[in-house]
Amino acid sequence: QKEVEQDPGPLSVPEGAIVSLNCTYSNSAFQYFMWYRQYSRKGPELLMYTYSSGNKEDGRFTAQVDKSSKYISLFIRDSQPSDSATYLCAPTFPYTDKLIFGTGTRLQVFP
Amino acid sequence: DSGVTQTPKHLITATGQRVTLRCSPRSGDLSVYWYQQSLDQGLQFLIQYYNGEERAKGNILERFSAQQFPDLHSELNLSSLELGDSALYFCASSPSWENTEAFFGQGTRLTVV
Numbered sequence A: 001q002k003e004v005e006q007d008p009g010p011l012s013v014p015e016g017a018i019v020s021l022n023c024t025y026s027n028s029a030f031q032y033f034m035w036y037r038q039y040s041r042k043g044p045e046l047l048m049y050t051y052s053s054g055n056k057e058d059g060r061f062t063a064q065v066d067k068s069s070k071y072i073s074l075f076i077r078d079s080q081p082s083d084s085a086t087y088l089c090a091p092t093f094p095y096t097d098k099l100i101f102g103t104g105t106r107l108q109v110f111p
Numbered sequence B: 001d002s003g004v005t006q007t008p009k010h011l012i013t014a015t016g017q018r019v020t021l022r023c024s025p026r027s028g029d030l031s032v033y034w035y036q037q038s039l040d041q042g043l044q045f046l047i048q049y050y051n052g053e054e055r056a057k058g059n060i061l062e063r064f065s066a067q068q069f070p071d072l073h074s075e076l077n078l079s080s081l082e083l084g085d086s087a088l089y090f091c092a093s094s095p096s097w098e099n100t101e102a103f104f105g106q107g108t109r110l111t112v113v
Helices: none
Strands: A011-014 A019-025 A032-038 A045-051 A054-058 A061-066 A071-076 A085-092 A105-110 B005-007 B010-013 B019-024 B031-038 B042-050 B053-057 B064-068 B074-078 B087-094 B108-112
Touching (some): A011 A019, A032 A061, A045 A054, A045 A061, A071 A085, B005 B087, B010 B019, B019 B087, B019 B108, B031 B074, B042 B064, B074 B087
Parallel strands (some): B010 B108
Antiparallel strands (some): A032 A045, A032 A085, A054 A061, A061 A071, A085 A105, B031 B042, B031 B087, B042 B053, B064 B074, B087 B108
């Protein structure tokens, strides 16, 4: 079993839709949960991260962690064509040396 | 712009050759990480340096090596290149050895022919 799994997509939605991107992980010791966004031919950029379980909101983005089911979600409200990118989840340990990434979900938002 | 600079942006080389990829971290960041991204494997951690010392190793092949210099820039050396080494190589940096907020460069696209 992979440590982190994501549906590769592509997920194609119309502009204005609510998008749900999901990730599952296997190691219950993970405590930080990060989402990176990667535009085509660019480096990943940190979108947001949460610590332990619960929700965190940042503008149109909400990250949700359910540690009991080892499930991470990123919701995007009022999606825009500029949100078209690959979204990578990266659960990690505290005081860690490396990030373990999921393979990413490609999102396409069409006008 | 993340502040992490990678050179070159593109590299085409033949099998069996050796190449060096360079990374300049963000100003003040002591930790540098190298990742390989290929279509079928996703983003794979290779190696991390912190303030000049190797701190963590991931799935890095023996043909690959890295170092971090006193000015904190880092180089990733890839030798005896094979077709399967074709990938995007990313460098990331963070202020400390904790990878909580790592900033990625734009990557070097390596094509081995």
